[in-house]
Amino acid sequence: VAWEPVTYISIIVICIVLVLYNLHLYTRYRHRQLYEKSRSIIQAIDKDRIKSNEEETAELLENRISRWRQPGQHAHNRRYQKLANIVGEDLERRTQNSRLILDIGCGDGFLFTHLAEGAHGAELYGMDLSHRRLIITKKRKFPVRLLDGNAEYLPFGEATFDVVICTEALEHLIDPSAAIQEIRRILKPGGLLILTVPSLHTAFLTFNPLSWVEAAVSIVKPSVLPPFHDLYNPSDSKTVIHRAFSYQEMNQYLNGAFTEVSMSSLYGHVEGILPLPSNLLFLDMMWQKIPVLNKLGRIILIVSRKQHPNRS
Numbered sequence: 112v113a114w115e116p117v118t119y120i121s122i123i124v125i126c127i128v129l130v131l132y133n134l135h136l137y138t139r140y141r142h143r144q145l146y147e148k149s150r151s152i153i154q155a156i157d158k159d160r161i162k163s164n165e166e167e168t169a170e171l172l173e174n175r176i177s178r179w180r181q182p183g184q185h186a187h188n189r190r191y192q193k194l195a196n197i198v199g200e201d202l203e204r205r206t207q208n209s210r211l212i213l214d215i216g217c218g219d220g221f222l223f224t225h226l227a228e229g230a231h232g233a234e235l236y237g238m239d240l241s242h243r244r245l246i247i248t249k250k251r252k253f254p255v256r257l258l259d260g261n262a263e264y265l266p267f268g269e270a271t272f273d274v275v276i277c278t279e280a281l282e283h284l285i286d287p288s289a290a291i292q293e294i295r296r297i298l299k300p301g302g303l304l305i306l307t308v309p310s311l312h313t314a315f316l317t318f319n320p321l322s323w324v325e326a327a328v329s330i331v332k333p334s335v336l337p338p339f340h341d342l343y344n345p346s347d348s349k350t351v352i353h354r355a356f357s358y359q360e361m362n363q364y365l366n367g368a369f370t371e372v373s374m375s376s377l378y379g380h381v382e383g384i385l386p387l388p389s390n391l392l393f394l395d396m397m398w399q400k401i402p403v404l405n406k407l408g409r410i411i412l413i414v415s416r417k418q419h420p421n422r423s
Contacts, residue, residue, distance in 0.1 A: 131320065135325075190278075190307070190377060190410070191221060191222045191224070191225045191278075192225050193412075194222065194225070194276060194278065194305055194307075195222070195225035195226050195228070197303075197305060197414060198212065198226060198274055198276070198303070198305070201273075201274060201303045202233055202273070202274070210232070210233035210234070210273045210274075211233065211234050211236065211271060211272045211273055211274075212226065212233050212234070212235050212236065212272065212273065212274040212275075212276070213236045213237075213238065213267075213271075213272045213274070213275045213276070213297070214226070214235070214236070214237045214238070214276045214277075214278075215238050215262050215265075215275065215276065215277040215280055215290075215294070216238070216239055216240075216262065216277060216278065216279065216280025216283075217237035217238060217239050217245075217248060217255075217257070218239055218241075218244050218248070219244055219247045219248055219251075220237060220247070220248030220251050220253055220255070222276065222278065223235060223237065223248070223251070223253040223255050224251075224253075227253055227254055227255075233273070233274075234256070235253070235254060235255040235256070236255065236256050236257075236258070236272075237253075237255050237256070237257045237258075238257070238258055238259070238260040238262075238265075239257075239259070239260075240259070240260070240261055242259050245257045245258075245259065262277065262280060262281070262284060262290040262293060262294070263284060263285070263286055263289040263290050263293060264293065265293040265294070265296070265297050267297045268297070269296050269297065270297070270298065270299045270300065270302075271297045271298075271299070272297055272298055272299065272302060273298075273299055273302050273303065274302065274303045274304075274305070275294050275297065275298055275302065275303070275304050275305070276305045276306075277290070277294065277304075277305070277306050277307075278305075278306070278307040279307055279308070279309075279410075281306060281308050281356075282308055282309050282352070282353055282354045282355065282356070283352050283353060284352070285352065287354075287356075287364065288364055291364045291365065291368070292368070295368045295369070295417055298417040299417065300417055300418070300419045300420060301416055301417060301419055302416065302417045303414070303415075303416055304369060304413070304414070304415050304416065304417065305412075305413070305414055306361075306411075306412075306413040306415075307377070307410050307411065307412050307413070308355070308356045308361065308410070308411050308413075309353070309354070309355040309356065309409065309410065309411075310355060310356065310357075310376060310407075310408060310409055310410060310411045311329070311355040311356055311357040311360075312326050312329050312330060312357065312358070312376075312406060312407055313326065313355075313407055313408060313409045326407050327403055327406075327407065329357070330358070330403070330406045330407075356411060358374055358411065361374065361411060361413055362374075365413070365415055367418075368417065368418060369415040369416060369417055369418060370415065370416050370417075370418045371414075371415055371416045372413065372414075372415040373413070373414045373415065374411055374412065374413050375399075375405075375411075375412045376399065376405055376406050376407065376408035376410065376411060376412070377399070377408045377409070377410040377411075377412050378398055378399065378408040378409055378410070
């Protein structure tokens with residue numbers, strides 16, 4: 112008996128789905144193994160060793176950044192300009208003469224290129240764990256005060272800053288919640304906090320459609336995704352912590368201490384996904400306007416304010 116073409120198509124579709132499903136299960140299994148291994152290492156890790164490794168990896172990062180495109184052509188620069196615009200709009204509404212901005216994890220200082228243009232006379236401070244990277248920033252001759260420091264132990268008094276920015280730094284810390292509490296301490300009441308962190312909901316860590324569906328479901332039900340952190344090795348002897356966050360997790364960190372919390376998704380490193388030339392980076396902005404897809408970017412952008420003590 113000859114089978115209908117529809118039957119053959121159905122069998123092929125079922126086989127493809129089964130293969131994708133098994134690949135998805137295997138990926139989840141490997142992911143869980145990696146997470147458990149990383150968690151045990153991170154819990155036992157020496158913080159001084161983390162600082163030492165940050166110093167060692169600075170040269171690697173410097174070489175990588177030196178190969179970036181010119182300012183204005185890279186996804187990072189577009190994101191930095193967006194953050195600078197948010198800061199500029201906030202400062203325009205402030206009336207006090209003395210206004211202080213702190214960039215935690217300032218690295219090589221690329222954000223200062225944009226902040227310096229729209230700072231409206233505010234004093235700029237930059238802090239990073241790596242002294243070597245601060246030297247690189249200093250060579251750029253930005254009008255900024257630089258200092259070594261760990262975000263978990265900020266060397267500033269209470270209610271010092273009007274704006275605190277922390278971009279792609281929280282994910283490298285042993286205790287992100289401690290850093291959030293420290294940021295709250297040094298911010299003035301009503302002060303602005305801008306955070307960017309890797310998103311656990313991103314749909315572009317794999318090309319498996321089942322993982323995309325899972326990422327979409329995680330927007331309303333975060334428990335479908337396991338937590339994620341990893342130890343990656345930029346070279347043979349260097350280890351750096353890297354983790355990702357869910358919207359729910361970030362809300363828990365900010366709950367009770369910050370108000371007017373706004374979260375959005377950025378696709379960020381478009382070149383990391385597809386080899387797009389700079390004139391096609393508009394696709395990044397287009398994806399952010401599509402429902403569901405606009406929640407599945409690689410980066411979570413959080414904008415919030417420190418709660419006033421007389422408000423609940």
